[in-house]
Amino acid sequence: xxAFRLLYLKYYxxxxxxxxxxxxxxxxxxxxxxxxxxxxxxxxxxxxEPEKFGxxxxxxxSKQAINMYNRNKKSLTIGEEEKILHIKNIWGxxxxxYEPCQKYLEKETxxxxxxxxxxxxxxxxxxxxxxxxxxxxxxxxxxxxxVPLGTVKSSLFRARKTLEIELKKIYGDLFSCKExxxxx
Amino acid sequence: MNKFDELMKQNMQAIIDTPTLINxxxxxxxxxxxxxxxxxxxxxxxxxxxxxxxLAAAAALLVVTTYALLxxxxxxxxxxxxxxxxxxxxxxxxxxxxxxxxxxxxxxxDDVTLEEAKSMVxxxxxxxxxxxxxxxxxxxxxxxVSLEYPVSTVTISFQQSEEAFLTITQRNQLIxxxxxxxxxxxVPFEELTLQNGLKVILLDRKSILEFRWTEKNISYRVFxxxxxxxxxxxxxxxxxx
Numbered sequence: 154x155x156a157f158r159l160l161y162l163k164y165y166x167x168x169x170x171x172x173x174x175x176x177x178x179x180x181x182x183x184x185x186x187x188x189x190x191x192x193x194x195x196x197x198x199x200x201x202e203p204e205k206f207g208x209x210x211x212x213x214x215s216k217q218a219i220n221m222y223n224r225n226k227k228s229l230t231i232g233e234e235e236k237i238l239h240i241k242n243i244w245g246x247x248x249x250x251y252e253p254c255q256k257y258l259e260k261e262t263x264x265x266x267x268x269x270x271x272x273x274x275x276x277x278x279x280x281x282x283x284x285x286x287x288x289x290x291x292x293x294x295x296x297x298x299x300v301p302l303g304t305v306k307s308s309l310f311r312a313r314k315t316l317e318i319e320l321k322k323i324y325g326d327l328f329s330c331k332e333x334x335x336x337x
Numbered sequence: 338m339n340k341f342d343e344l345m346k347q348n349m350q351a352i353i354d355t356p357t358l359i360n361x362x363x364x365x366x367x368x369x370x371x372x373x374x375x376x377x378x379x380x381x382x383x384x385x386x387x388x389x390x391x392l393a394a395a396a397a398l399l400v401v402t403t404y405a406l407l408x409x410x411x412x413x414x415x416x417x418x419x420x421x422x423x424x425x426x427x428x429x430x431x432x433x434x435x436x437x438x439x440x441x442x443x444x445x446x447d448d449v450t451l452e453e454a455k456s457m458v459x460x461x462x463x464x465x466x467x468x469x470x471x472x473x474x475x476x477x478x479x480x481x482v483s484l485e486y487p488v489s490t491v492t493i494s495f496q497q498s499e500e501a502f503l504t505i506t507q508r509n510q511l512i513x514x515x516x517x518x519x520x521x522x523x524v525p526f527e528e529l530t531l532q533n534g535l536k537v538i539l540l541d542r543k544s545i546l547e548f549r550w551t552e553k554n555i556s557y558r559v560f561x562x563x564x565x566x567x568x569x570x571x572x573x574x575x576x577x578x
Contacts, residue, residue: 158365165361170353179359187364191371266348285342286349317341 157197161190164207168214171282175218175275178225185221189214208287212297215279222275269319277312284309447480451493454479458489460509460555467575469568471501503572506558510551531574548573 168189173182193200193210200209273281283289283297291309295302446457455462458481472495483489488509496502526540529548540547546569548559557576561569 161365161368162361165364166357166359167353169357169359170355173357174352183359183364187368187371190368191375194372195375263348263351266344267352270348270352281345282349282353285345286353313341316345320341320344 157194160206164210165190167207168211171211171286172214172218174271174282175215175278176222177271181221181225182218185214185217188217192217205289205293208283208289208293209297211287212283212289212294215283216298219275219279265319265322266316269316273312273315277308277315280305280308281312281316443483443485445480445482445484447478449479449481451477451479454481454491457481457483458491458509459487460489460507461578462491462493462507463505463557463576463578464493465505465572465575466577467571468495468503469564469572471564472497472503500563502560502562503564503569504560505576506560508556510554510556529570531570533574535573537573 165186169182169186172185172189173179176182176185189210192213193206200206202209270278270281279298280294283294284291289297291305292302294300295305298305449457451462451464474497475495478494478496480492480494481489482492490506490508493505493507494502495504524540524542526538528536528538530536535550535552537548537550540549544562546561546564546566548557548561548569550557559569559573
């Protein structure tokens with residue numbers, strides 16, 4: 154139990170953040186996280202690669218979060234700005250200091266990317282987190298979530314397309330700013 | 338790694354690794370409580386499943402037992418049904434009588450012969466050697482009621498005219514049964530000891546006399562109507578197997 158406690162304390166925040174990014178609701182995210190650790194505790198013997206404990210619990214948590222989202226869809230319908238505000242309230246604001254233009258532009262870029270990630274559909278958000286944060290391969294995501302590999306690939310493709318559209322807009326703004334810098 | 342993947346990775350790390358306002362230590366206490374609740378529920382479920390197992394076993398046993406009880410011929414294949422009686426001859430010799438695996442049918446059977454009646458019950462029937470003239474002209478009507486095998490009630494009725502009749506009822510008492518006979522207030526009764534030593538109870542219902550006694554676990558009742566009291570006693574004294 155003590156060994157599991159250490160794992161719990163190490164990964165709780167990350168699993169919670171994973172669930173929060175999918176659900177955009179801290180109370181439900183907490184519930185999904187606790188349920189994920191409970192399932193992990195019960196099924197610990199089925200984990201083949203112990204070094205991937207964190208990713209495994211996060212996958213369980215994300216699945217739990219998707220289920221909760223589907224159950225609470227109607228009550229979770231909130232506006233885009235409200236979602237971002239809610240997320241910021243939990244994670245706190247960053248980059249408040251004065252930065253030169255390049256730094257400012259990077260900050261603006263990252264903020265736009267995160268904004269695009271926040272606003273992703275929960276199912277796409279789940280795939281993106283497991284791939285880019287938890288570094289799972291498409292096959293591992295399919296195995297952990299017990300979904301066909303094709304579903305994982307198509308979801309990631311759609312997520313990429315959605316995010317690329319947002320990034321193209323940002324890169325355009327970024328280049329125009331760089332040209333202004335060069336003129337000076 | 339292309340630019341897109343690199344940007345995604347960086348921003349994902351920034352989002353997920355940013356500390357939240359939640360304290361994991363506090364959450365661990367809630368988690369321990371949930372584990373305890375789950376363990377308790379699991380134990381309860383195990384106990385429930387164990388109980389279901391026992392109930393299923395008991396139900397299976399009940400089904401097998403019921404089937405066996407409803408199909409007694411299966412049991413007879415393994416064990417003989419044996420009925421024995423001891424009776425005395427006129428010379429006071431003892432005779433052992435046995436009846437093994439009698440064929441029987443449950444139900445009510447009317448107008449059977451004496452021989453048929455003897456073969457349908459598991460005890461020896463008695464029949465009067467003496468009958469008054471008024472009743473001896475026609476053969477008796479014999480009926481058997483056997484609703485709780487092997488208990489049977491045999492009724493032998495002698496009736497010559499509409500007025501006079503004599504009925505002998507014999508019933509074996511192989512199963513435990515308690516009964517009470519209520520005697521109406523205006524019906525006098527007395528215990529008689531006959532010449533052959535048999536003790537009988539007589540209920541005097543004016544035109545109808547009722548005699549009742551029990552011998553070797555067989556209960557007997559004799560009803561007479563418009564028949565002389567002494568004639569009725571003679572008939573009872575002449576009953577022989």
